[in-house]
Amino acid sequence: MTELVGQLINLLAAILLMLSFAMISQRRILSLIHLFTAQGMTLVAATVLVGYATHQPHLYVSAGITLALKVILIPLLLYRVINRLDVRWDVETLINIPMTMVIGIALVIFAFNLALPISKLSVSVARGTLGIALACVLLSFMMMITRSKAVPQVIGFLSMENGLFFAATSATYGMPMVVELGIALDVLVGILILGVFMFHIREEFDSLDISHLEKLKED
């Protein structure tokens, strides 16, 4: 039984990594949001499974929070933002897509090597997945760097948070409840502020292109 659950969790981790790669190769903002939602869903499934395997009831609660926040609330907010701002396309990336894929693969290898000695020590059922979680974090990080528009940057930020959350579930049995609630609150407030900011940036600069934001340079 635990064997099966462990396999399932590994499968979900693999899906998560695939989704991260899909995100860095995706140019359309709408599809990015879909991918982000799918990532959230995978995360919920993984959390529930770990909770089931380890009999940790509080993991169900945190799965519930993730479901509400990352599968329902944040995607909805993002849809509203892009509808109101009318941005559907994101053609430019700073480096071309095949190149980012190659860098991404290098990042994954790096993450696995970094996590290897540590995942051996993990007591959780999902011990093999710490490397994947770290890889997801790094991939989203790269996505934030290579995108020049505000919305994809924000999605990169959120997907990085997903990776971190997955790390917390896979390396341990999830963080203590207070901490998790606090993190969820911070993410929610953060995304609200960013949403408001996008409108202001749009107003001031007539565009959501972050490359306009480079007046403050060292001279």
Next chain:
Amino acid sequence: MVLALTGQRDSAREVNVAFSLGTFVATCVLTVEVISGGPLFAWSREFYIDPLNVFLVTLTAFVGLTTAVFSRPYMRVEHDHGKMTPNRMRLYHSMYQLFSFTMLIALTTNNLGILWVAMEAATLTTVLLVSVYRTPASLEAAWKYFILCGVGIAQALFGTVLLYMAAEKVIGIEGGALLWTNLDAVKARLDPSIITLAFAFLFIGYGTKVGLVPMHNWLPDAHAEGPTPVSAVLSGLLLNVAVYALLRCKVLTDGALQSHLAGQLMMAFGLLSVVVAAFFLSRQKDVKRMFAYSSIEHMGLITFAFGMGGPIANYAGLLHMTVHSLIKSGIFFAVGHATQKAGTQNMADIRGLIKVSPTVGWGLMLGSLAILGMPPFGVFASEFLILTTAMREQPWATPFLLLALGVAFASVFSRVQPMVFGDTSVKPLRHPPALVPVFAHLGLGLMLGLYIPPYLDAWYRQAAQMIGG
């Protein structure tokens, strides 16, 4: 406790001051209690006050109070200039209180997870504070600040997860494996390989917030574009809180690794910050930007001191944290009045403060001398201690430190001097500036340079002991 006193929705400046005063009084009571009765716990050990954080709590509340006093006339002038609408004013005040609240939580919590949450919340509130003018430049600064610090602090969360993973094996899930006191008790048994990786992530994360050099980009922008009271609390308080977070992690790492890895990392990045910031200082045109770089420099110095470790360096680091936050916020108060008078932040256009308003001029002059480490002030004492310890223990670093301090002195002094003594034709403002905070801070900085009261001395020693080496 302190937390009950921090309100959130207040539109009046006076209420802002009153709340800060209340917080300050509460922290004073708390301090007296901790000094007489030893460490305190509250809320089923989720909050913990010991000599290390209690002095920062008091400092935070004090600077919070004086900044609130300062921001009364400052914001009134901004209002007259049309930069602040009533709505923004309300946002400003509620965020100001929320910001002090999150900082106090970050300082008093015993749970490293909550520490992270509070740091992130402090980031969010200051993002709103920085962008309160809604000018393109301030939006840009706030966006940059949010993204950089968001990413940085996410690394710290990963570090916290790893730390929890290491702790869980020793303490178990139920035992509150993220409580710092529990971790401290078992730190020698934590797994070294996990802790090494965890500290690397924590260091990058909280180091971003401290403004250590490769991750410092957000700091000058946020300081320059936000309202001046915000620059004062950012520089004087938030950076301190980040250093505090780093210190807590360092104590655990040192215990687990039995090596000096954490200290070496901190020394390397601290030194790099000092040197790089000193050279950037010489190229600034904006007065708030210049003092922001000076903050990076001093934070680097503090990190370097704690990296060296040992009772004297820790003592010096703590002292430097105190005097830096007092004097730097004092300078920002003076700079705030000066820029309002001149109507610009460009140093070339601010001239002859001494004629327009002698007190502001003297405040800025004395403050700059103090922050540059001129003898009677406290910065001299702590920098002197840091340098002598460096000479003894890390002689290779001393030339860099001296060079950086020299460059910083030359560049800041040569800019402040014409600002204060040059010719001018500016008329005075309608609202009298609040100069009490400036001189209160400078006076305290002066006092700490000449004479450290015995109880304060004992307190520093105790805290320095705790950090260990």
